[in-house]
Amino acid sequence: MTGARKTIVLLCAIILGYGVSAFAEIERFRAKEGDAIEVWRITNDPTVRDHANYHNMQCWSPDGRYLCFTHYASDGRQFGSTSAAEVHLYDLHEEKDVKIDKGTNPRWANKHNWLFYLRYRSADGPRYGRGTQVMWKNVETGETMRIGYGIERLKYTDCDDRWLYGYGIRGPKEEQRKPLRVTIAPDSTVETLPGDWQVGYNSLMVNPNHPMIVSRDHNYRDYYYASEGARDIPFVARHFFDHDLSGQNRTKPFPTMDGSHFSWVGDGSYFLLGNGQMRGKKWDEPFPSNINFLAAISSGDVSPCGRSGRWICGDSGVAQIRVADLRSGDGWAVMETNSYLCFPTNRDYSGPYDIDLKGSPDGTKIAFISTYDQKDGPVARITEEATGDVIRVESTTGFPEKGRLINASGFGGEVLSYERKTEKTFEGLARGLYETSKDARLRKGQPLTSFEAMLIPKELRKDLPLQASGIRSIIKDKDSPLLLQRSSDLYTVVVRLPDRPHLRRAGEEIQLIPGENHWETYCYHLFKNNEKITDSLVRPGGSFELPGKGAYTAVAVEWSGLKSKPSLPLRIRRRAAVKVLSDKPADFSWTRERRVVGDDGIAVETVHLHDGVIRRSWHRGGELVKRHDLNAEGKATRRLFYRDGKLAKREYHDRNGYHVSTELFDADGYITESIQHGSRPRHWWYEKGVPLKYTRGSDAYVKDGERWIKTR
Structure with a gap:
């Protein structure tokens, strides 16, 4: 600036x-x-x-x-x-x-x-x-x-x-x-x-x-x-x-x-x-x-x-x-x-x-x-559960040769020290420093961080006021280094770029349609044949004169400065004015439907202008029987099954193909059973939204009047 x-x-x-x-x-x-x-x-x-x-x-x-x-x-x-x-x-x-x-x-x-x-x-x-x-x-x-x-x-x-x-x-x-x-x-x-x-x-x-x-x-x-x-x-x-x-x-x-x-x-x-x-x-x-x-x-x-x-x-x-x-x-x-x-x-x-x-x-x-x-805070991820004097990690890069680690297990966690390190190990451990938990597990896949990096730098500690009273009520030792941990x-x-805008002809006018989500959009830049032609900001509600024949694209810019990918190109043959709309016109849609023939018969696909196929539905005798909602990789992460045109079962699958959950529905649309799959499955039974029974692994509980009791 x-x-x-x-x-x-x-x-x-x-x-x-x-x-x-x-x-x-x-x-x-x-x-x-x-x-x-x-x-x-x-x-x-x-x-x-x-x-x-x-x-x-x-x-x-x-x-x-x-x-x-x-x-x-x-x-x-x-x-x-x-x-x-x-x-x-x-x-x-x-x-x-x-x-x-x-x-x-x-x-x-x-x-x-x-x-x-x-x-x-x-x-x-x-x-x-x-x-x-x-x-x-x-x-x-x-x-x-x-x-x-x-x-x-x-x-x-x-x-x-x-x-x-x-x-x-x-x-x-x-x-x-x-x-x-x-x-x-x-x-x-x-x-x-x-x-x-x-x-x-x-x-x-x-x-x-x-x-x-x-x-x-x-x-x-x-x-x-x-x-x-x-x-x-x-x-x-x-x-x-x-x-x-x-x-x-x-x-x-x-x-x-x-x-x-x-x-x-x-x-x-x-x-x-x-x-x-x-x-x-x-x-x-x-x-x-x-x-x-x-x-x-x-x-x-x-x-x-x-x-x-x-x-x-x-x-x-x-x-x-x-x-x-x-x-x-x-x-x-x-x-x-x-x-x-x-x-x-x-x-x-x-x-x-x-x-x-x-x-x-x-x-x-x-x-x-x-x-x-x-x-700048280093992170080391544990590669196998540690029970002895050595912790094996993916890398110790960024950690001091000798120092202290944070094992963020549970609410209080643990501070532990190590005497030496190699490229992939911390060795010579001392557990449970400063009255933290010495019994905290060092699980495979868990991250370790540096206690030194967690501390307020020494140059900022001079004449430092006391920590908040809430922190001091937990850490009662006024000389404990735990009181020198960083504040937030x-x-x-x-996590994603702004949605792309869209350029289209509407009679003699060119319209710039904002992306699907555009609450944060501050302005747009226009490009001709990949060269930016807007020196000043083009704001929603404004207009801009396109200089002549060429392929034009637009980029949305947030208040934060974050930019979208370019819109799909629009080719024109002569000068034209582009009107920058504040919202999507009623006659425009980001999706369209098409019929395709596959191994499961004829399906209707919902195709997004930028994202491709996002949904696939199957019908029989004019009634919907199955629908898959697809993620960015084209995988069916939500799978819906219908009986007499009504939702009967819903499944969720993660992007690796693992079956995460199943829900069953009655004819009135109420969930009757809800199951989370895994090593200890969780299973609920309902009647019109009221839970009646629950099992998790070998444990079982049932509703008994206004109470719940454990049956096994």
Whole structure:
């Protein structure tokens, strides 16, 4: 960025009401493992935690230009206090980090570049009252307004951006948190939604595209069917219900037997359940309802990846990023981030290092946080389970000759040291350093990282404030090197390129049609015979004069600068004007159908303009009998079978051909059996959405009235 441009951008930031911005250019590099196109480091300060919201809380602006995050700055004594925390925006277009205000809980509207956050003013009153201000910043105009007071935690806006939801304590003597909403207008009155249900984690999951909400009722404990304090009945059984935007018309709370870490898919079509094979319930089917498998891959946290609803993303393993394409049911691992913190306990304190991933509006990028240096931190993958004094790995490149390793097993993990290394071994081990678990397994295929690379560099430790109080409550030894582990930085991984636009003739006019997903598109460049002919930006809604005979193509450019592949060429014989459309015309389709004859008889293929055959269907006697949804390699990853024209069986197969799951349906469309295949198959039986029986391996459980009992 030139000095003149920096000056102009800074003046614009001041005019729009931003704090002084830092010109933090994106650092781009390739991931050490996996198929990611590129990784972008957005922030780079190992002393301060940057957090871009929980996994189901969007950090991307609706147009994909900005990322919001909380910067947990020091108050002079320690990191992590809300009084010193700052709300930041990172502008991917200008590559600058902008401090918006002191505060927490940055949240985006669904359809506008409106940012909401909490600002704390203790002198104005208590936290549950005027001491907490709900702020609204219009990022397009720079205007900032207060819309209410006293919300403890912000959640989401409704699908039309009329209300902002959250929860908080109502009054100094009330102990229960209440569901709240506030009209998005200056100094509005905060409403308390009706009902005696308790709110908290996973409450007020507002649908991004439909006027309804799914909420968890915290009156029902986790492991509801188990004995108090035990897990003898192994279902988490978190109770959910649907309600309208005013909190009325509530359905009866119903348990989701397994799964946690819930989210909406980007278009609001499915309510997603994490911690298992990617699955969800349709938005307009109230509980109890079908829990549908959506892809042939599992995840822990699950998150939206794009506004279209085609993709979702999740994590697994040592913070591995996974993506599922719901068009085909395919799923794949993108990269392993190795975000982790070692603690002297095996309890779940994963919050500070959870990657909390979520995809950008067009599903081209995934934002995540990581405590481990994605560019320079070395990684060694174990090649066989280690039980003695030697660990065999694929490579020890990048590790010191003598040093310490992180074995990210379970929640607390292990720090271990080695006396020497070879090209493919670490030798002379000492296990369980700093009171970490010495019994953690060193499994084949598991990554090891460098404890030295995980530590804050020595030059940054002088006069360093204390770690956050939450970390110090876990690591009680004030001299432990565990207190010097890095805090999280914000990254983005590019998982696919933007969708290609399309050029076509429409009478005397040439039309540039935006790609299938184009919420993030900033402009286009046009090419004649592979030579760029646009010096200035061509924006949606504009036009451009094509200079004459030739083969023309167009490339879409995101706000982030990420470019699509060229469109299919359009040949013209004379000068013509091209009109840049903002959306797809009603008479244009990205797909067409064709009939083909094969070994299974006559099939109807759905052919995508760029992706080729994406679906193949077979009919008999005029009725659909079978359908295959195909992945990018042409493999049938989702296979549907029909009886009397109705869905009777659905199978998922991964890209290696392994049969992952089977679901059976009755004539009314309800799932009757759901089977996950594997070494210990999981099998559910249902009646009209209500689970009746479950087996896993040799264990079996059945519903007995309002209880569940173990039968073997």
